[in-house]
Each structure stands twice: as C-alpha cells, then as structure tokens.
Amino acid sequence: MTIHPVDRADLRDRVQRALAEFLAARHRQLMEIDPALAPMAETAESFVLGGGKRLRPAFAYWGYRGAGGADGEEVVRAAAAMEFFQASALIHDDLMDRSATRRGEPSVHCRFAELHRRSGWHGDPEGYGSSAAILLGDMCLVWSDELLHASGLDPVTLARARVIFDAMRTEVTAGQYLDVLVQATGDVSTAKASTIARFKSAKYTVERPLLLGAAIADAPAATHAAYSAFGLPLGEAFQLRDDILGVFGDPAATGKPAGDDLREGKRTYLIAIAFESAAPAEADRLRAGLGDPDLSTEGVHDLREIIVRTGALDATEKRISNLTGEALAALGRAPIDPTAAGVLTELADAATHRST
Template sequence: MPGLPPMVAPPAELVDDPLTAPDATNAVGTALKQVLEERLRQSRTVDPVFARELAACLTALVERGGKRLRTAFTHCGWRAAGGSGDTTAVLHTGAALELLQACALVHDDVMDGSVQRRGAPAVHVQLARQHWASGMHGSAESFGTSAAVLAGDLALAWADDLLTETAFGTPHGRRLHEEWRAMRTEMVAGQYLDLRAQARRSSAVDEALAIATLKSALYTVARPLTLGASLAGADDQVLDALRAAGRCAGLAFQLRDDLLGAFGDPAHTGKPADDDLRSRKLTYLLAVALRLADAADDHRAAATLAPDADPGSEHAVERMRAALTRTGARELVETKIEELTDMAIGHFEATGADHAVRLEFAALVQRATGVASRRAEEVA
C-alpha cells in the first residue's frame, strides 16, 4: 500500500515459537523502533521542522516505553487461540497499541494538566519549553497545549496506519480491524465520561467503574487479548472468554493504578502521586471512600474528600490520603483487586488454552495488578 513502510520482521530468533511474554515485550521494542525510524523519515520529507520539533518529541515519548503490557497481552491472546509460528503480525499489532497508548497519554496529560510522564516532562510541557527557548511570540503554554494535541493526533494516525497494514497482511484482518475500531471508540467514550464526571463533580461508584472499564480496562487488557486472538482466527467461544478475563484483569489493573496515583512513589511510577487527588478525579477509590464516609457518618472524611473541596496545599493532599485509609477504602480496593484477578484467571481457563499459556496469562495479570492470584497458584 503506498505510503506505508514494509512489515518489519522481528529478530530471527524470535520468529518461531516458543516466544514468551517477556520475549514479546522486548521484541516489540525492536519492531517499534524500526517503525518510528520510518515514520520520522517520512516526516522529514513533509517538513524538516515538523519532523525535528513535533514528530521527534512524540517519538521520544514512545521510545521511553512503559511496561509494554498491551503487547504482552496481545501475544498471550494469540497463543490462547492457538497461534504459532511467525510473530510479525503480533508484534506489529503490539507496536500499533503502543502508538495508540502514546496518543492517549499525550491527550490525557493535556486534559489533566499533568507535567510529568514516564520520568520526563509531559509532551505539552516540552513543547512549551521549545516555544520559550526559541523566543517565539505569544503564550508558550497555549502553544504547548495546541502542539501536544497535534502530537497525539499524529500518534493515532501512525497507529492506524500500522494496524491497517497489519490487517491487510493477515487472512483474519477484518476481525482484527473490528476489534481495533471498537477499542478506539471505547477509549474516547471513557475519556469523555471522565471529563464529564469531573465537570459534574460526580461521586457515584457505578459511574467510576464504568469510566475505569471504558477508559482503561478494555484497551489495556481485554482488547489486546482479542486483537491477538483475532490474528489466530479465534472462534466466538475463545473471544468471549478472553473478553471476560480481560475485563476483570484490566479493571484490577486500573484500580491498582488508582492506588498508585494516590499513594505511589513518583520515582517508581514516573508521574506525580497527587494529580488525581488535587483534581478530585472520580476514581473507584475516591467514590468508595465517600460512600464509606457517609455510611459511617464520618463528616470530616466526607468534607475532606468531597468533589467540590478545595485541593489547597500539600497538607490537604495528605489529609485526603489519611481519609482514604481511615474510611477503609484503601483496604477495600486492595480486596477488590484480589477478587478481580481470581475472576480473570477463572475466565481465562474457559479458553481451553494449554497449561503454558495459562501460566503466561497468570504471570501477566500479576505483573499488571501486583497481586498473585490464588487461582494462579492452582494453575501452577
């Protein structure tokens, strides 16, 4: 197809089974690097300034990486559906997911006003600094925000191009694209509902769970699993089992992320630990804490955690953390994560995947949630 780079083959030693989840995580970095190099070359032919300032900034974010969990789950879904042999399409689907993730992160940081991502300044902050350093006119902050929106759009375009190319190269491309298309819409819906909840100062538990599912759980675990399975020509029974397993594991992942957003160490997470608290973002953790505070007539905790409370100083954030713990919300969320991981392992067993693949999934879920499932011990 004109304008698209050729499929980038993974390292020769990784083409044939067995390819483990850690192997897939490492191999997608190689494939992604080659894709990004080709995209940058294309960008230079469009305009060297665009390539140097915007495309290169996006590329740097992608190359700083992350856990590459989506690629690992894609590979796991492929194996669960009987996939074997050439892994090129799997790795390219994983690379497309990494680019889509970059789009989500860039836009999310703009909307949340976050200043740090993956241990470095967020893209809109970097672009604002470029504006200031170059002595441009106008607001550096406004420029950075506007340019970051374009960077996120560029990441989405690159992701769609790569997924489309991959779909054209597989006999199961139509099903692959259907999964991808559904995932993109779910992501946008989740982000919109998140914004809407903040604007409405909502504190509903069900609403928090719906946002977590759409915004994170589906596109972090459930859809990657079914994207991988689609590449292997999975039937509806396997796809349904993977969707159920992925929804549970993905939600557990998001609840863990909520806890890290409130109590995590920025040195380990690569992002500030108080953004969600200061903005009173509707998380399951916060919604549960407010419900528990109301049930216990803990008016001090309710006032501290209320959506319309003034975030104030660092001391106010510490009071929020204390309230999240005192109400029992922190402990309840930990329990919910454990329950969801057990459910995920149970649903995955319905795929009929062999023992090695079930072990791989259990290990990935533990990596995503920080919890060793009791059912995973039974699998082992």
C-alpha cells in the same frame, strides 16, 4: 505452570524493534515535508520508545498464541500498533489533566511549551504546547492505524482485527469523556466510577488486546468469550491498582508527583468508596481538596488519611484481589494453549501487583 520470563523479554524486544523501525521511517517522512517537524518526530520517538510496560502488545500476542496462532513478525507488528494508540491516549490525557510529568519526564505539552520559551517565539508557550500535544496525539492515533495495516497481515485477517480495533478506540474515547464529565459534575458514585474504569482503561488494557489476538488467529466464539471473562475483571483490577498508585504511589516509582490524582480531581472507585463511608466533616474536607491544583503536601496527606480511615483503601485492595481471582478462575477454564495460559497468568500478576 512454569513462568516464561525469557518469552516476555523477547517479545518486548521485538515490539521495541517494530516501533523503532516504524518511527525511523516516519521521522524520514516528516523531514521530507519540512525540517521544522524535527521536534515532532523526536518527541514521538522519545515518548513511545522511552518507557511503558508493553502490556497491551503482550496481551494481544499471547491471546493470539493461546488461540493456536503461530509466531510471526506480522503479529508482533500488529500487536505493537497498540502502543501508538496508548501513546495517543496518554498524550491527550496528560493535556486534559494538566499533568506536568509522565514517567518522570515532562509531559508532551510541557515539552513543547518549554521549546517555545527557549526559542523566544511569539505568543503563549502554554497554548503552543497544548496545540502541539493535540497534534502529536492525533498523529500517534493515525500511526496506530498505519502500523496495523502495514503489519503484513492478509486482508481477511485485517478485516477481523479491524472490528476489535475500532470498537476499542470508540470505547476509550467515550470513557475519557465520561472521566472529564464527572470531574465537572462532581459525580462520585461507585457505579459511574466503575463504568469509567471499564471503558477508559480496563477494556483496552486487557480484554480488547486479547480479543485482537483471538481475531487475528480466527479463534472460535468460545475463545473470545473466555478471553472476555478473563480480561474484563483483570482490566478493572489493573485500573484500580492505577487509582491507588495515583494517590499513594511513590513518585520515584510512578514518575508523577505524590497525590497527583487528588489534585486532578479524579472520581475513581477509591474516592467513591471514601465519600460513601466518610463522616460529614471528612466528606467536606475531601470535597474541598479534591480537584484543587494547589493542594499542598499537607493537604494530600490529610486526604490520604481520610481515604484510609474510611476503609476505602482496604475495600479497593479487596476488590482488586477478588477481581484478579475471578479473572484467573476464568483463565483456568479457558480452552487455550497451556503455555500461553502460563504467560497470561504472569501478565495478570504484573498488571495487578506493581508500583508503577
């Protein structure tokens, strides 16, 4: 099957235009309310338009095309709504994790805290930054709804899409809470880590976008089942790659400090396997360093060595490979358009073999 890089690049450009046009209109709306809202509008534009792989809109669009749907700007706009939901999740996630950076730039809550400091305002800059980030994350969530409804899809099609969109948002919120919960309880079981990976990220990265596209195309149940069989294992493989990058990734590529997930205390599959296989002394060191916001560079290096020595890194890489193979096998059996299947294969590679 021939790869279609031109198709992917063209779709990214169209999604970017849809987002830019929507944000320009929302910028004008906010300025009409009060010019003091300029930082909210400008930060939203910078955050949403300034980066991201646009994988979720791509999976939604090609899920639609694979189910026989014809190209149209209304579908591109509906797929682009995924990016506002993604922005909301990232803004809130960075705040909950107290992450200082995202894509090599200050996180949204840090941007607003710095605005407070520069302006010499009253009160606590960090508190202001947190409040502003919560509100901007909420606004992006509202805008995800608004762009979906303003996409141009007819009411019957929108009603089908709405079922998928609503389920996705509930799942991600539940997954986020479970992620916060295990950091508080210290649960490091692989079962819990897999549940969190599935609902916090995996389903809304691949499966739900594919099913959104299938719903817009009014695809039969067999297509929905095939997309789930492809999307669930691929989404989990995507999250496992993200977990590895959170510990071993190059900061120049990831845009986040080295070992950030260790300082945040993420109870991922990678960490769960390390705990299962670690000697008692290693488990104690892992437990002591995990979640320490002041963990030094040497401390990060030590925990990385434990993860490697226990075989957790190799085991996670093997699981990524197995899950990707399972996903691609399911895609090969899927009753979908072969051109779209070729692009989805390329997207699967992009999701699981990446450095950012």
